[in-house]
Amino acid sequence: MAQYSFLATPRWIGLIVLMLIASIACLFLGEWQYGRYQEKVAAATQLTQTWDREIVPLEDITGDENEWQLTSLTGEFVPDSQVLLRGRSVNSLPAVHVIALFVTERGGEPLTVVVDRGWVYQEQAEGDGQTDGFVQPPPTGRMTIEARMRPSEDAFDRTPPEGYIYTLNPDQVLAGIPQDVTEGLPPVFDGRFTMTEHSDETGAPQPYPKPSTTLGNHLAYSWEWRFFALAALAVVPILARREAQDNAWIIDGVDLRELDLTDEEKRDLGLAPKRAPERRTPSDEDIEDDILDQASAISSK
Template sequence: MYRFLLTPRWLALHVVVLLVIPAFVFLGRWQFGRFEERSANSDRVTANIEAAPVPLESLAAPGRQVREDDRFRTVTVAGTYDPAHALLVRRRPQNGLPGFYVLTPLVTGDGAAVIVNRGWVPVGATADTAPEVPPPPTGQVNVTGRLRPTETEESSGLRDRPGLPAGQVLLIDAGKIGQGLPYQVVGGYVELTGQRPQPQAAPEPVPQPDVGAGGGLNLAYGIQWWLFIAIAIGGWIMLIRREVAERREQEPARAPEEAGSPAN
């Protein structure tokens, strides 16, 4: 009855099922891994955002990169803005509009500085028109902001290139920016959330990061791939049972024919 399972057509089906099952297992495990990774990242970022502010020097210093575990930690730092070395960061849309981030070094009392992202401004009226950038406060300023690691092409998804207009960059690369400054720069930057004294006009604040659902979609996709395993096995069994049923229905019809056929 089950010898048909060894025919070429059925052997091909067996091979397909045996190849599909481990593939679905791998894809499910990969999605579950992404779920755990994103959930851990979401939890870490959320905890950093909600943590109490700490002095910048406790987490960052010139010549030392900001740790990934310290991303979005709220830090405080005091100093004086250096508008002469301010920069604009291209290709930074916000609220669905194209624009720039405004970077201004904040020189601290020890002669070092930290790059401060003071916020976002929209593009000018034309591609050749410089945007309107509110000046930073003068004198001593107390800054509060989110600590961010220096940007790279891999972390930002942007490709750096030369030939940009003067005073503009594509990446917030503290090390590269610091090469053109007369003081040492912290290996990271601060995303401004508050400052004292408050200026009369300021760039639009950068929104707080969206931590998302912590990889919820990856969990759903992982379950989906493993459900496909059950569907593949169930479909394979169903096809076999249907073939067996059809052959059993055909047996009574074949039996009289075989009985009435002349003996050799």
């Protein structure tokens, strides 16, 4: 293996280490994409299995496994508890989600829930520079609303402007509402509810469309990254073989490619494959002699 001794040089050791690191990184990226694919599959499965189920009472909502379950809430909105959620487009349009607190009952005990009333265009909510923004406040009085359960989102480590929130996390929703409004409220449900009803009044939030169940390209991307991981490993033997072939032409510091060698000389030096012996096609005389020899051998027995 002397022809591959160059693999022990710093240049090649560096290349081998680099390709190993690249291969491992590609494997991790492939696993990450596959994880995203599994998340999409789980979310799509949960949506399709739950979306068309019949409405259930709030007591039957036990946790994240009930995501998208339709339920009814009887109670009233907390006055002055409305806040806006930025950065969530709807149908690829800039939108603002309208959030408010709702006091209801569960098992005979009062409970505060975060209700997403729907969405409005961002320009409507925040104005266009010439007119002020406007979002219809929640209705007053006792009522029954229908809404779908959604899990709580992760907390967001950033302070939003007054009247806004950055995430649908119950604790951070309460933190975005004036303390004199939230003081004395019943315990807060660990989750949120998205209303399915809407009002035709001007400025009223609109309901959200049914989420898409498409899985995206994550599975294809995961296989692409795995292919890149194999390709990174294949780079070393391919380049090493090419360099070994190039080095074979250099003998005692002389590059034989610069010399006008004949094919026979190249074969003698091992730089070209040896020529296979030519197979002579037998002539008619050879065939006739062979037949006569076989006939003579048979007659002599």
